[in-house]
Amino acid sequence: MTALAAEDITLVDLVDRVLNKGVVLTGDVTLSVADVDLVYVGLRVLLASAGTLDRLERER
Amino acid sequence: MISAAQGTGVYVYGVFASGAPAPHGVETVEHDGLVALVRDVPLDEFGEEALPTHLNDREWLERQVRGHEDVLASAAEAATVVPFRFGVICHDRSDVARLLDEHRELLQRDLLRVDGCEELGVKVWYESPQAPASDASDDAPAGGRAYLERRRDSRRRALELAAEREVLVADVHDRLARYSVASVVNRPQPKELSGREEQMLLNAAYLVRRGDETLAQEIASLRAEHAMSGYAFELTGPWPPYNFVGEDA
Numbered sequence: 001m002t003a004l005a006a007e008d009i010t011l012v013d014l015v016d017r018v019l020n021k022g023v024v025l026t027g028d029v030t031l032s033v034a035d036v037d038l039v040y041v042g043l044r045v046l047l048a049s050a051g052t053l054d055r056l057e058r059e060r
Numbered sequence: 061m062i063s064a065a066q067g068t069g070v071y072v073y074g075v076f077a078s079g080a081p082a083p084h085g086v087e088t089v090e091h092d093g094l095v096a097l098v099r100d101v102p103l104d105e106f107g108e109e110a111l112p113t114h115l116n117d118r119e120w121l122e123r124q125v126r127g128h129e130d131v132l133a134s135a136a137e138a139a140t141v142v143p144f145r146f147g148v149i150c151h152d153r154s155d156v157a158r159l160l161d162e163h164r165e166l167l168q169r170d171l172l173r174v175d176g177c178e179e180l181g182v183k184v185w186y187e188s189p190q191a192p193a194s195d196a197s198d199d200a201p202a203g204g205r206a207y208l209e210r211r212r213d214s215r216r217r218a219l220e221l222a223a224e225r226e227v228l229v230a231d232v233h234d235r236l237a238r239y240s241v242a243s244v245v246n247r248p249q250p251k252e253l254s255g256r257e258e259q260m261l262l263n264a265a266y267l268v269r270r271g272d273e274t275l276a277q278e279i280a281s282l283r284a285e286h287a288m289s290g291y292a293f294e295l296t297g298p299w300p301p302y303n304f305v306g307e308d309a
Binding site for chain 1 (some may be wrong): 069072074075106107108111115121122125126128129142143144145146147148149150151155156158159162163166167170181246249253254255296299302303305306307
């Protein structure tokens, strides 16, 4: 089974990992961007319907 | 007066074990056996005030998210990598070293946990069969006893099918987990997000030994077993082990 080519990976899958998973380190030595709910903001940009986003947020 | 928007910060992609070559175009900050993969970024894009605005720019976001993944994926070809979430940015390189120092325990634990491993994503989809064309009896006046019985039967059937799907998904996950070092079951994405008509039943990630194809073979078996049944099995990856690092892992 060959891996999917990068362009085949849907952006949602990518955003779900890159903005939602992985190590988050904060502290005096980092800029405080981690305060932003990244995946929420990221998905908002990807989703046409704001109503969808409100529902997703409630289900979190 | 110097504007806060000027200058550069240091973006950290993740950490990998010392001694491995960094991907082309990526720099490293080494501290006591840990190596951070970094690049300088302009603060007028990545600063505390600018970033939230840029995140709302779809093209910018897509470029950054793909860039983040590309760096980590190519680093992972050379060595075990602990991926960071997008957006860990330090003021300068000495702060990156301090960051590695402060979080040494967590980072070394993660490096050990995902050593020699990669992540595979699995989704199980289900497409409901087309509703059968209504027969003549459906035209009977509503409210009759037959009508109520039909409704009750169809509701019971729907519940049975939902229960069957639940059992199947649990079984699929158990079978796949057997071929993995660790697994994470995430919430299925709703249709609005997946962009597909089918219902997502399983959205899971499996940590496997690098190059181990047994899980992919199991997916092939599942596809064969469930051919034409409305179930679809999707395999993505290999990914850097995003789902298996960090405080929550």
